[in-house]
Amino acid sequence: MTDQALLTGSLGVVAGVLLALILIGVVRLARGSRDLGGEAERATSRTLHLAGLAAAELRAAHGPDLVRAARHVRTLLGVQAVAFVTAEGAVVFDGSISGLDASALRVAARVRETDRRQVFPRRRGTDTVHEAVGAPVTVDGEYRGALIAFAENVRSPLVRATGEVADWCAAQIALTELEASRASLAEAELRALRAQISPHFIYNSLAAIASFITTDPERARTLVLDFADFTRYSFRQKGEFTTLAQELGSIRNYLELERARFGDRLEVRLRIAPETLSTVIPFLSVQPLVENAVRHGLEPTASGGLIVIAAEDEGTHTEISVEDDGVGMDPALVQDALAGPVQTTHIGLRNVDTRLRRLYGAEGGLVIDTNLGAGTMVRMRVPKSQPMHEADAP
Structure with missing residues (x-):
């Protein structure tokens, strides 16, 4: 497959996922209103703005800035906390709940084992006040980590949204790597000509x-x-x-x-x-x-x-x-x-x-x-x- 085909495919993934994000934002922020005017437009604009901010951090020139990206993703999903757990086991966290590193690692381990979204409801007999949903971030079939959202109640819209955002994050990382690969290829071609x-x-x-x-x-x-x-x-x-x-x-x-x-x-x-x-x-x-x-x-x-x-x-x-x-x-x-x-x-x-x-x-x-x-x-x-x-x- 050529670089151009890969780039076209990746852009298609990004477009599809971004459309899903827009729909999620519109439904969540304009729910209960029959007027599709100002409020829906503001929801779309806000979703696009947050997605753009997160994309800039995920595609930073010196590697993804997961700390800043987590902040924008948490706001995008409207949850209490968000964690990125890398394939190496590093935890990057943003939110108002502390002491979630162990929970994030447990969710990430299950997500990696199954390679699919996982929901962790509130456990009986504990004073835990949050639930969690995790989704894999996979690039070209390779597990790169997990995106985990923490909320008081995890419902099906949040489960879907977390999966879509994880796929979108994977597409951003893939595009960054493709651009780096393209730059390396161009340099190699010039070296060949000079030779x-x-x-x-x-x-x-x-x-x-x-x-x-x-x-x-x-x-x-x-x-x-x-x-x-x-x-x-x-x-x-x-x-x-x-x-x-x-x-x-x-x-x-x-x-x-x-x-x-x-x-x-x-x-x-x-x-x-x-x-x-x-x-x-x-x-x-x-x-x-x-x-x-x-x-x-x-x-x-x-x-x-x-x-x-x-x-x-x-x-x-x-x-x-x-x-x-x-x-x-x-x-x-x-x-x-x-x-x-x-x-x-x-x-x-x-x-x-x-x-x-x-x-x-x-x-x-x-x-x-x-x-x-x-x-x-x-x-x-x-x-x-x-x-x-x-x-x-x-």
């Missing part, structure tokens, strides 16, 4: 620079600066996104270094619509396409060739293409490289295609037109509006 900066390319670049030191010192100095800027951009440590303008700047440095080696055999043309330069794109998404054109399209030929880099405004999207008139590729092998396991050949294309599909859906991947002896054109379409994605400063 593809060929030692052969670095050696050739330094050799080309060295060849100009005595014959054309100014050209050698310029190439050193190009090499420094190229490596600085490629190995920057922050940001999953950049702008087309920033990426083109790095591509210019790369091509200047390759021109030092190819000479007149490498011709480059740019067809960039000015309005597309501010388009936000995934970091290192166009540069690997240009490197692929040079290494696999033109380098195998003695005569070199032409690379055309284009960007066109298509209304809601920007279409970016990289075309070369080199040796081309077998279309079947290209599809195998994109769909199959990671390979040493064309890993840059596969990496970019995977990232685009993860970000923009199944239809957002690369489009590759090629054939043996016919050159290659690689196209990508990026939405112009990406409110959740921001380019980092170079």
Whole structure:
């Protein structure tokens, strides 16, 4: 299952549970009133507000803040006390009743044993004035703890509400872990792309620079600066996104270094619509396409060739293409490289295609037109509006 499918499923769970919470809040706070006006609206607003506060604590950047979350969940459920008991047996408590740690652990043990909601009524022959209901917090089938609500009287609406809130808490934790996993995956993909900066390319670049030191010192100095800027951009440590303008700047440095080696055999043309330069794109998404054109399209030929880099405004999207008139590729092998396991050949294309599909859906991947002896054109379409994605400063 892909990250996108997991995220879609998790969001569906959150939406369903949040709807149930709203209904519970409306029924509880607007009970007895036939007027569905102001009181019901206030109940809905209050429920959403509390759910939002609890979600922020459950999805804190440095791990769930269960102490603050318990406070909001207790208010949401309208009970005397709430406890979170973690899978390791730690008890986080909020409420007006003291000395409930032992009771919370007993309820949590039963919940974990049965993996279902458990109700603990008032025990006969004791002066206990509270009852309890516990529900498991389970993420992807793994028990993460229990949510326990304490009240003077536990009735069926509270039992249902506690189960729904526990499921909602689990969904929040799952989303947090999915986001962390997505961030780790993105970083791993960028590391893989950086690893593809060929030692052969670095050696050739330094050799080309060295060849100009005595014959054309100014050209050698310029190439050193190009090499420094190229490596600085490629190995920057922050940001999953950049702008087309920033990426083109790095591509210019790369091509200047390759021109030092190819000479007149490498011709480059740019067809960039000015309005597309501010388009936000995934970091290192166009540069690997240009490197692929040079290494696999033109380098195998003695005569070199032409690379055309284009960007066109298509209304809601920007279409970016990289075309070369080199040796081309077998279309079947290209599809195998994109769909199959990671390979040493064309890993840059596969990496970019995977990232685009993860970000923009199944239809957002690369489009590759090629054939043996016919050159290659690689196209990508990026939405112009990406409110959740921001380019980092170079």
